Amino acid sequence: DTEVTQTPKHLVMGMTNKKSLKCEQHMGHRAMYWYKQKAKKPPELMFVYSYEKLSINESVPSRFSPECPNSSLLNLHLHALQPEDSALYLCASSPGPLWKLFFGSGTQLSVL
């Protein structure tokens, strides 16, 4: 299994909603990442988990809360988002930090 699976593929939420994005990999990778990508822009790093510990937080607003319950799962909890948070949210994993990244197909998020 060489896939990173993200759910849901699409999400529409209001500014008062609470939702979660999920990411799963079964490749035994020890580093997992959340990226945010706006249209026609490069992916922007949000968080890095290395060996299930948060190693990088790119000064992301607290309305985004990451969680790594185990080495195969990564969640991103969303609360009180703003319309400007609408974007494609990509999860990635790698065998170790800064190795080749395997990306999931992303969650297209719209905040109304």
Place this chain on the structure above:
Amino acid sequence: QQPVQSPQAVILREGEDAVINCSSSKALYSVHWYRQKHGEAPVFLMILLKGGEQKGHDKISASFNEKKQQSSLYLTASQLSYSGTYFCGTVYNQGGKLIFGQGTELSVKP
């Protein structure tokens, strides 16, 4: 610090060659190259570590010039499937983070 890619966009006919450059103002530890097709996730192409090595991936290869702090991606005899946005990602030190350039949009026409 975000690396600078050039050109921003390029249009090719099938069979033509292209070069995409990725430059940094800081000393690089490694450079990654990814391709993203419209509506899809980025896909890894290759990693180059400092040392000026050149790597190949089918008809796509890349080099890393440590003196110039620049990496170049070479696409030879382009195919329609090469179309997409190419991103370089730079790492400045071991344990650092991967920062993507702004991307180069490549279109290959029949």
